[in-house]
Amino acid sequence: MRSRRLLNGYPKMKRLLSSVTDGKGFDILLVSLPLLFLLAFSGLPLLYNVLMSFQEVDIFSLGRLIRPFIGLDNYRELFAAPEFWPIMWNTMLFVVCSIAGQFTLGLALALFFDTGFRGSSFLRGLFLVSWVMPGLVVGAIWNWILSGDFGVLNYLLTSSGLISENIFWRSDVDYSLWAVVLANIWLGTSFNMILLSVGLAGIPKDLYEASELDGANILQRFSTITLPMMRSTIGAVISLGLIFTLQQFDLFAAITSGGPANSSNVAQYWAWELSFRQYDFAKGATVSTLMIITVMIAAVLYVRSTRHEVRI
Amino acid sequence: MTIQPQIELLSVNKHYGGFHALKDINVTIPKGSFVALVGPSGCGKSTLLRSLAGLESISGGEIRITGKAVNDTPPRHRDVAMVFQSYALYPHMSVRDNMSYSMRLRKASRAEIDAAVADVAAILGLGDYLDRKPNALSGGQRQRVAMGRAIIRNPKVFLFDEPLSNLDAALRVHMRKEIRALHDRIGATSVYVTHDQIEAMTMADHVVVLKSGVVEQQGAPLSLYDTPATKFVAGFIGSPAMNFVGGIVGDTGRAVTLDLPGAPSLPLARTMEPRRQVDVGLRPEHLSIETGGAPGIETTATSVESTGSVTYLYCGGDPEIVVVLSERERISQGDPVNLTIAPDKIHLFDPETGAALR
Numbered sequence A: 001m002r003s004r005r006l007l008n009g010y011p012k013m014k015r016l017l018s019s020v021t022d023g024k025g026f027d028i029l030l031v032s033l034p035l036l037f038l039l040a041f042s043g044l045p046l047l048y049n050v051l052m053s054f055q056e057v058d059i060f061s062l063g064r065l066i067r068p069f070i071g072l073d074n075y076r077e078l079f080a081a082p083e084f085w086p087i088m089w090n091t092m093l094f095v096v097c098s099i100a101g102q103f104t105l106g107l108a109l110a111l112f113f114d115t116g117f118r119g120s121s122f123l124r125g126l127f128l129v130s131w132v133m134p135g136l137v138v139g140a141i142w143n144w145i146l147s148g149d150f151g152v153l154n155y156l157l158t159s160s161g162l163i164s165e166n167i168f169w170r171s172d173v174d175y176s177l178w179a180v181v182l183a184n185i186w187l188g189t190s191f192n193m194i195l196l197s198v199g200l201a202g203i204p205k206d207l208y209e210a211s212e213l214d215g216a217n218i219l220q221r222f223s224t225i226t227l228p229m230m231r232s233t234i235g236a237v238i239s240l241g242l243i244f245t246l247q248q249f250d251l252f253a254a255i256t257s258g259g260p261a262n263s264s265n266v267a268q269y270w271a272w273e274l275s276f277r278q279y280d281f282a283k284g285a286t287v288s289t290l291m292i293i294t295v296m297i298a299a300v301l302y303v304r305s306t307r308h309e310v311r312i
Numbered sequence B: 001m002t003i004q005p006q007i008e009l010l011s012v013n014k015h016y017g018g019f020h021a022l023k024d025i026n027v028t029i030p031k032g033s034f035v036a037l038v039g040p041s042g043c044g045k046s047t048l049l050r051s052l053a054g055l056e057s058i059s060g061g062e063i064r065i066t067g068k069a070v071n072d073t074p075p076r077h078r079d080v081a082m083v084f085q086s087y088a089l090y091p092h093m094s095v096r097d098n099m100s101y102s103m104r105l106r107k108a109s110r111a112e113i114d115a116a117v118a119d120v121a122a123i124l125g126l127g128d129y130l131d132r133k134p135n136a137l138s139g140g141q142r143q144r145v146a147m148g149r150a151i152i153r154n155p156k157v158f159l160f161d162e163p164l165s166n167l168d169a170a171l172r173v174h175m176r177k178e179i180r181a182l183h184d185r186i187g188a189t190s191v192y193v194t195h196d197q198i199e200a201m202t203m204a205d206h207v208v209v210l211k212s213g214v215v216e217q218q219g220a221p222l223s224l225y226d227t228p229a230t231k232f233v234a235g236f237i238g239s240p241a242m243n244f245v246g247g248i249v250g251d252t253g254r255a256v257t258l259d260l261p262g263a264p265s266l267p268l269a270r271t272m273e274p275r276r277q278v279d280v281g282l283r284p285e286h287l288s289i290e291t292g293g294a295p296g297i298e299t300t301a302t303s304v305e306s307t308g309s310v311t312y313l314y315c316g317g318d319p320e321i322v323v324v325l326s327e328r329e330r331i332s333q334g335d336p337v338n339l340t341i342a343p344d345k346i347h348l349f350d351p352e353t354g355a356a357l358r
């Protein structure tokens, strides 16, 4: 009572308070804070990055915003660089193979745990361990596993007779990219599995019963019920996988450093190398801008796939 | 109608771990008949139906469909169709695709599918909705699609698990008639689960009353009403439910004295064991109010409800006795009434076992 009388004299305060209590306008306030944050710490650097890719930048002009504008020169030079196409090819291979591996294993595990055997939810929880580990730690572990002389992987492969000679995973140009792909699949599988598990759990069990009565065998149930009902989840998982895979930097830093001879170099690692090893900030920004475009396309696909969710 | 058994349940038992859900169920269902499974919630109706469909495996006994034991036959080879309480429509498929799903699975030709869908859609009045997804349909329309999906398969047996429980009262009454008409039209054999005894009584040729996994009684709907085998069936069938009053048979065995204030005595139509404790069952619609001093239950009306067509009279206290009168009576709350009943309408039950005493 008293506070209301007190507020009567302050219409602005009253409006603000009522916006909190009624929720009118309060939602906008809530959204605007993180939006401002995003704008300041993601949006501006992003724009700055795009701007840099059209400028001539050297170590002396680094601190300035206004620098000589050179149009598409950076892009032209980048495309002409001898390592450009091999690195793009590597990036594509890395992304496609990582996602394919993560998704297939993740879906298989999700289906496996969905059978609901005793202890399945506990085991599923354990799988999350790989996901909460930092990439550098995962990289270090895989360094040991992949080590040419004493690695467990080589031991397994030789003792099972699949190979006769040790493979030097990290230093052989034929294998270095695959070493990182392997580690990345391991890292991302549990994330895929969890999201896909949630999607599977969202499919009502009576749909399976109805389709079973309608005459569907297990493969037909998978293709006519499970897959279509999971469409939006699968779309989300794959687009998120694309985004995460394009961001994967730690594993390259920890396992191969992009080498040998760029054989395992990918765009995200190359951008860092150009900027902070060769101090060619403009080129680094140019590579980043190309990646921004790719990620944006993935993000649009992601948003679209979540919007097309099947309502039950 | 040929009297050839379509479904036979022979001492079917079902355990869920330590829980005995179905106990020695024996039911024979002739071809072309409409059987209702009724009982209170949790009595095992759905379990029995799902066992028939093959969605649950039974722990003992045998299920036969057209004479063949199907205990080890998976659902898709049993040739039964089921309408789920939730309808279980495929949300990502149009009405057309929902209904033709089974045909597409067995790779029926395009022309065959189109013809069948058109047929079924015409029967169910779904022609205008074939291209809609289930979430764009009303509850009643979804219910029809679920039926269409079953009908299109032309199965040996239709199973319904409370298909009308999600509909409003008026639509329920309408669909009740429609399902029965459909059943007659396609000459199917149907098993229909419901907890609503009115649905069971109005739709079925044969009613099976289940209680805690046991068949309490089965038979024609009116025989369950006229001669209930147990107190449970007597109370379950009929609406409003039968009144039960404790009592004791008189010295002559030709009358029963009720445990009510004033110890009223009612004449019996048959001779019972004298001085036997009984539970007396009086159907509300068999009681009438008498002014002429005939022997009856002297009590007072505690509340009167009139719907226009019938009057509900609530009399006495402990236990309350409900009376349904089809005449409009000028009785108001607090009036004394004398309730009488024809002697042959009195049901007697053993207070220990609940079995009917005849």
Ligand SMILES: Nc1ncnc2c1ncn2[C@@H]1O[C@H](COP(=O)(O)OP(=O)(O)OP(=O)(O)O)[C@@H](O)[C@H]1O
Pocket (backbone or CB within 6 Å): B016, B019, B021, B039, B040, B041, B042, B043, B044, B045, B046, B047, B048, B195
């Ligand atoms: N999977 C299960 N595990 C253990 N007990 C179960 C299982 N399914 C059902 N039951 C038990 O079996 C009994 C019968 O269940 P059922 O679903 O057949 O009941 P119902 O007669 O269909 O009831 P309602 O009218 O509520 O649908 C219930 O007591 C239930 O708790």
Ligand SMILES: [Mg+2]
Pocket (backbone or CB within 6 Å): B045, B046, B047
């Ligand atoms: Mg049920």
